[in-house]
Amino acid sequence: GQSLEQPSEVTAVEGAIVQINCTYQTSGFYGLSWYQQHDGGAPTFLSYNALDGLEETGRFSSFLSRSDSYGYLLLQELQMKDSASYFCAVVDAGNMLTFGGGTRLMVKP
Amino acid sequence: EAQVTQNPRYLITVTGKKLTVTCSQNMNHEYMSWYRQDPGLGLRQIYYSMNVEVTDKGDVPEGYKVSRKEKRNFPLILESPSPNQTSLYFCASRSGTAYNSPLHFGNGTRLTVT
Numbered sequence: 001g002q003s004l005e006q007p008s009e010v011t012a013v014e015g016a017i018v019q020i021n022c023t024y025q026t027s028g029f030y031g032l033s034w035y036q037q038h039d040g041g042a043p044t045f046l047s048y049n050a051l052d053g054l055e056e057t058g059r060f061s062s063f064l065s066r067s068d069s070y071g072y073l074l075l076q077e078l079q080m081k082d083s084a085s086y087f088c089a090v091v092d093a094g095n096m097l098t099f100g101g102g103t104r105l106m107v108k109p
Numbered sequence: 110e111a112q113v114t115q116n117p118r119y120l121i122t123v124t125g126k127k128l129t130v131t132c133s134q135n136m137n138h139e140y141m142s143w144y145r146q147d148p149g150l151g152l153r154q155i156y157y158s159m160n161v162e163v164t165d166k167g168d169v170p171e172g173y174k175v176s177r178k179e180k181r182n183f184p185l186i187l188e189s190p191s192p193n194q195t196s197l198y199f200c201a202s203r204s205g206t207a208y209n210s211p212l213h214f215g216n217g218t219r220l221t222v223t
Contacts, residue, residue: 008149030208031208031209033211033212035212041216041217042199042214042215042216042217043152043199043212043214044214045211045212045213048208048209048211050208050209087151087152091208091209095140095208096154096157097154097212098154098168099144099151099152099153100151101149101150101151102151102152
């Protein structure tokens, strides 16, 4: 089976940088995805890492270390609109996704 | 517009009264799935389907049924709803072939069972 751990809540100020960590235990790991969900909304895809290293998409970056079973989402130049929940999800050999419990990010002025 | 459409958005029902939540996607995706979301528990998979006429149990299938008679539709059926099925439900779809293909979610159905 799969299990993922991420912090339940993170608080940061506008303009700062925040890192949301995700550790996982899985059989047949293929990749790590990140999703964003605003209150009352549907989750939306942010990124996918299959190989070790950092993937950058604008203000958001995602990192993966397969040997450490660890990844993180890095949000730079935080804006109020980044206040949301962020979920990591493992993609396994069967192309299935298993989600972590989510990290609620609160951005303060 | 590429989208996943689920209905209804809100549903209040009583214990034991059968209900169906519909889900339809217009992206010709092979893979479709149902999740329930409860506070602190993230998104837990109920059932998924890799293609027409192929369905499999996810992590929390008890009390639910699904069917996949057509590629675009994947309804979720609660034959005899109970209060512990009160939750926020999401339908999602993705291309079944690429590991990096993103899940596209519907807008959710908030179900209350009294």
